[in-house]
Amino acid sequence: MTATTGPRVATAAPRLIYRRPELLAEDSTHYCPGCGHGVVHRLVAEVLGELGLGPRTIAVAGVGCAVFAYDYLRLDFCEAPHGRAPAVATGIRRVRPDAFVLTYQGDGDMAAIGTAEIVHAAARGELITAIFVNNGVYGMTGGQMAPTTLLGQKTTSTPGGREAALHGYPLPITEMLALLPGVAYAARGSVVDPGAIGKTKAYLRKACEVQLAGAGFAIVEVISTCPVGWGMTPRESIDWLRDAVAEVYPPGVVVDRTKTVPVAPAPAAAGSEG
Amino acid sequence: MTRRVLMNGNEAIAEAAIAAGCDAYFGYPITPQAELLEWMARRMPELGRAFVQAESELGAISMALGAAATGARVLVSSSSPGISLMAEGMSYLAGSELPLVLVNVMRGGPGLGSIQPSQSDYFQATKGHGHGDYRVPVLAPSSIAEAIELVPTAFEIAERYRTPVMVLADGIMGQAMEPVEPHFRTLPPCAPDWALTGARGRPPRVVRSLHLRAEDLEAHNRDLQAKFRAIEAAETRWAEEGLTDAEVAIVAYGTAARVARTAMARARQAGMSVGLFRPISLWPFPAAALRDLAPRLRAILVVELSAGQMVEDVRLAVEGRAPVLFHGRTGGMVPTPDEVVEALRRAFLVNQPAGEPSFDPETDPLGLICAMGGRR
Ligand SMILES: Cc1ncc(C[n+]2csc(CCOP(=O)(O)OP(=O)(O)O)c2C)c(N)n1
Ligand code: SF4
Numbered sequence: 001m002t003a004t005t006g007p008r009v010a011t012a013a014p015r016l017i018y019r020r021p022e023l024l025a026e027d028s029t030h031y032c033p034g035c036g037h038g039v040v041h042r043l044v045a046e047v048l049g050e051l052g053l054g055p056r057t058i059a060v061a062g063v064g065c066a067v068f069a070y071d072y073l074r075l076d077f078c079e080a081p082h083g084r085a086p087a088v089a090t091g092i093r094r095v096r097p098d099a100f101v102l103t104y105q106g107d108g109d110m111a112a113i114g115t116a117e118i119v120h121a122a123a124r125g126e127l128i129t130a131i132f133v134n135n136g137v138y139g140m141t142g143g144q145m146a147p148t149t150l151l152g153q154k155t156t157s158t159p160g161g162r163e164a165a166l167h168g169y170p171l172p173i174t175e176m177l178a179l180l181p182g183v184a185y186a187a188r189g190s191v192v193d194p195g196a197i198g199k200t201k202a203y204l205r206k207a208c209e210v211q212l213a214g215a216g217f218a219i220v221e222v223i224s225t226c227p228v229g230w231g232m233t234p235r236e237s238i239d240w241l242r243d244a245v246a247e248v249y250p251p252g253v254v255v256d257r258t259k260t261v262p263v264a265p266a267p268a269a270a271g272s273e274g
Numbered sequence: 275m276t277r278r279v280l281m282n283g284n285e286a287i288a289e290a291a292i293a294a295g296c297d298a299y300f301g302y303p304i305t306p307q308a309e310l311l312e313w314m315a316r317r318m319p320e321l322g323r324a325f326v327q328a329e330s331e332l333g334a335i336s337m338a339l340g341a342a343a344t345g346a347r348v349l350v351s352s353s354s355p356g357i358s359l360m361a362e363g364m365s366y367l368a369g370s371e372l373p374l375v376l377v378n379v380m381r382g383g384p385g386l387g388s389i390q391p392s393q394s395d396y397f398q399a400t401k402g403h404g405h406g407d408y409r410v411p412v413l414a415p416s417s418i419a420e421a422i423e424l425v426p427t428a429f430e431i432a433e434r435y436r437t438p439v440m441v442l443a444d445g446i447m448g449q450a451m452e453p454v455e456p457h458f459r460t461l462p463p464c465a466p467d468w469a470l471t472g473a474r475g476r477p478p479r480v481v482r483s484l485h486l487r488a489e490d491l492e493a494h495n496r497d498l499q500a501k502f503r504a505i506e507a508a509e510t511r512w513a514e515e516g517l518t519d520a521e522v523a524i525v526a527y528g529t530a531a532r533v534a535r536t537a538m539a540r541a542r543q544a545g546m547s548v549g550l551f552r553p554i555s556l557w558p559f560p561a562a563a564l565r566d567l568a569p570r571l572r573a574i575l576v577v578e579l580s581a582g583q584m585v586e587d588v589r590l591a592v593e594g595r596a597p598v599l600f601h602g603r604t605g606g607m608v609p610t611p612d613e614v615v616e617a618l619r620r621a622f623l624v625n626q627p628a629g630e631p632s633f634d635p636e637t638d639p640l641g642l643i644c645a646m647g648g649r650r
Pocket of ligand 1: 063065108109135139
């Protein structure tokens with residue numbers, strides 16, 4: 001049959017709609033169905049690939065479900081002790097001025113055990129791009145309360161729901177960091193739908209460009225799903241992310257000082273390889 | 275003739291590290307180690323090298339881990355309470371097989387303790403710090419000149435075996451001034467083939483300590499243990515003084531060995547044949563040398579600025595071949611040479627023939643042999 005009659009089916013040139021970014025490994029991930037980490041990994045691989053940064057990136061994996069990011073992202077990776085990724089990245093940054101330095105942390109890792117390290121790396125204005133995946137719980141250890149857990153949210157360590165009087169209030173880390181003059185750029189994205197994912201990618205790209213320009217510390221928080229930790233189906237977790245989480249942690253650019261901050265000098269010193 | 279210069283131990287260690295090609299220093303202020311950090315704060319930027327005063331010792335050791343992962347030569351320093359915080363990072367460095375030199379200028383504990391000199395972190399230094407089955411070589415200089423020698427050695431061991439190494443000093447060593455010949459050894463730059471440099475033109479590298487499969491972690495642990503055996507075989511260090519004719523040997527390291535040396539001279543003047551066995555590597559502990567020496571001795575006296583920590587390794591080493599006595603002071607107090615001479619007198623009364631005046635460290639009612647309570 002030819003395409004002379006009926007709908008035209010075979011004449012348009014094939015259009016590429018999906019390709020695995022080169023920096024994303026071929027293995028399927030160990031993440032649960034509906035987990036947001038895989039989406040964020042893909043965005044990181046796309047952005048670094050588009051900016052040509054793969055060959056000079058040294059990434060730091062925090063401790064959480066995404067500690068295995070090094071199995072999926074084809075980058076040099078250093079594992080940090082729980083919460084210390086920004087300090088590990090500082091050490092790398094100070095001896096490798098030529099490297100592109102990236103951290104990847106969860107909310108337990110960054111907003112609880114690692115608050116000192118993230119605050120001071122940001123306050124020093126380290127030239128680091130920090131990726132902060134906020135899924136509101138400690139996924140890896142079984143869905144316990146994190147500092148970011150919403151009021152009323154049930155977790156395995158707040159079985160009756162988080163109560164302000166007992167457990168305190170959710171911690172808006174990104175807004176807190178945005179107060180610091182060392183922070184050149186802070187934004188919050190989401191993995192809730194393709195539109196939000198596209199915006200998140202733009203934030204990530206900007207956060208990388210900030211480092212390349214030597215403008216200061218950059219952080220992108222991504223509000224994300226943990227269906228297993230939340231006790232929901234993947235579908236329900238998307239609704240919860242849209243309706244409940246985004247209300248407390250609204251997506252958008254939190255601060256952008258790239259126009260006002262003078263370009264900082266590249267950190268001195270080199271590793272022994274030069 | 276080289277001019278001798280007056281330096282304190284903290285500054286001498288810092289300069290020795292700089293000469294050895296230290297690329298980066300990370301620290302947090304604490305007495306009696308703060309001079310080392312201050313020295314580095316001035317010198318490292320002058321040389322275009324990295325210096326960061328971290329937000330805590332957790333931060334400092336983690337920065338060190340990151341820098342070491344890129345193949346840089348890294349020094350960190352602290353004192354006892356800070357080392358407790360660095361324990362976390364030390365375990366990760368050992369697990370990830372990263373080289374690093376950590377200086378501990380010990381002070382008295384437990385808790386906030388005091389800022390006076392002490393040797394109360396021997397257990398912490400030699401038996402662990404952090405969690406997991408690992409060992410860390412520990413070098414204990416007993417003079418500033420020796421510290422200058424041992425700092426580059428520590429870097430060499432760290433890089434040869436891909437392991438953190440500790441230089442263990444105390445507040446006296448850190449803060450006292452001594453004339454030294456400023457002969458600082460330089461080391462060739464290192465460019466390890468495992469370092470994180472960005473995966474340009476090669477497969478990505480991962481520096482990690484996580485091995486979730488039990489089989490994998492056991493294999494990793496086997497490799498680590500093989501490395502530790504190799505370090506024991508090649509890196510055990512000690513010094514002997516006056517042992518050829520000695521009936522009693524003092525075993526002491528660091529500052530305690532200096533007190534012991536003075537006591538030894540006084541005891542010899544009083545007719546007691548005393549020698550000094552001075553461990554320089556505390557891990558690996560020179561157990562074999564001590565075991566061989568023990569049968570020739572009437573007794574061994576261990577002197578420490580602690581309630582008795584190294585004495586346990588001495589007892590394990592000699593396996594009952596000689597009685598082991600202990601004399602120690604704590605809290606920042608330093609034993610005087612005369613106290614040690616008094617303890618030596620008792621040591622000469624151990625195992626006397628029947629009818630002779632004798633001393634039994636098990637039952638000494640006054641506990642005079644030891645300020646900390648006789649034979650422990
Ligand atoms: C010192 C220390 N304390 C506790 C743990 C256990 N632990 C592992 S991951 C984790 C929390 C991870 O939560 P998060 O950062 O939110 O990451 P997620 O798994 O949710 O992506 C904890 C508490 C640890 N590894 N080390
Ligand atoms: S537990 Fe949560 S964060 Fe971890 S993989 Fe599963 S869904 Fe993702």
